[in-house]
Amino acid sequence: MLVDPALKAEIVARCVAGTFGDEPSHAVHALGSVTLPDGTQRRVHLRHAADAVLLDDHGQVALITRIHNPGRGKLAVPGGFIDEVDGKVETSRTAALREAVEETGISPDALAQAEVSQIGHRIFDRPFDVRCAWNNLPGTDIRIGEFFTVSTLGFRVKLHGNLREMHLHAGDDAGAVQVFEIAALRREQFAVPDHLDMILAAARG
Numbered sequence: 001m002l003v004d005p006a007l008k009a010e011i012v013a014r015c016v017a018g019t020f021g022d023e024p025s026h027a028v029h030a031l032g033s034v035t036l037p038d039g040t041q042r043r044v045h046l047r048h049a050a051d052a053v054l055l056d057d058h059g060q061v062a063l064i065t066r067i068h069n070p071g072r073g074k075l076a077v078p079g080g081f082i083d084e085v086d087g088k089v090e091t092s093r094t095a096a097l098r099e100a101v102e103e104t105g106i107s108p109d110a111l112a113q114a115e116v117s118q119i120g121h122r123i124f125d126r127p128f129d130v131r132c133a134w135n136n137l138p139g140t141d142i143r144i145g146e147f148f149t150v151s152t153l154g155f156r157v158k159l160h161g162n163l164r165e166m167h168l169h170a171g172d173d174a175g176a177v178q179v180f181e182i183a184a185l186r187r188e189q190f191a192v193p194d195h196l197d198m199i200l201a202a203a204r205g
Contacts, residue, residue: 007034008127011149015046015124022122022153023092024048027084028140034147045148046124047140050096051079051195052155053119053202054106056163061182061199064103064174070129071191073175077198078103079152080173084139092122092153100157104177105169110159119154119201126150128193156202 014031031044054062054077063075080099083090090098093116100106130149133142142148159166163179170177182203187196 004037007036007147008130010034011044011130011147012125012127014044015126015149015151018046018124020046020048020122020124020151022118024082024122024151025089027082027089028142028148030141043143043146045140045142045146047137047142047148047150048082048092048122049079049150049152050082050092050099050155051077051152051198052096052100052157053077053199054100054104054157054159054163055182055202056159056161056179058162059182059203060163060179061185061203062104062106062163062168062177062179064170065176065178066173066191067175068173070131074191075180075185075189075195076191077154077195078174078177079154081150093118093155096153096155097157099172102172103170103174105167105171106159107167110166111157113160115156115158117156117158119156119198122151122153123194124151126152126194154198154202156205 029046033041033043066076078100082095133146136143168177
């Protein structure tokens with residue numbers, strides 16, 4: 001993670017000032033370069049993601065435990081990066097529901113019957129999530145040592161019934177999947193600080 005506050009502020013300001021919209025035209029956008037304290041320059045990128053807040057009729061939400069940093073071992077809503085194949089970018093909704101299946105094992109049939117709606121607008125102001133790439137990121141032009149940050153758009157997925165009675169199993173980037181009472185959740189449990197805000201917004205409908 002990038003810790004220099006001035007560089008983080010500069011990168012986030014570029015994200016917020018951009019005109020990428022809720023449905024970006026590419027999975028990754030270039031944000032130019034920044035100058036490090038030693039005078040060297042590093043390229044910066046904005047990578048787009050989507051998240052799914054899986055709710056039921058009993059005030060509960062399905063959450064994963066992350067197996068990778070940032071936030072390894074902490075809770076998160078299922079989600080991940082938008083895919084781009086041969087220049088075609090999947091929609092945020094498609095990405096969110098795909099990640100929900102991959103990370104929680106939720107049945108596609110259950111998702112097909114769920115009420116799915118967008119939560120607000122895509123979030124670009126995320127200074128806690130400015131990263132230094134630890135390798136060349138597959139499917140992108142982000143190279144090792146370069147900086148990138150992540151925008152996200154959340155989706156409320158209201159499932160019928162009780163999540164505790166549904167078959168869930170962790171996969172992909174999830175070490176575990178569990179069902180929690182929304183009212184009992186605390187901010188310090190989360191790997192990504194704005195995930196609790198996303199859950200509360202989804203619960204309000």
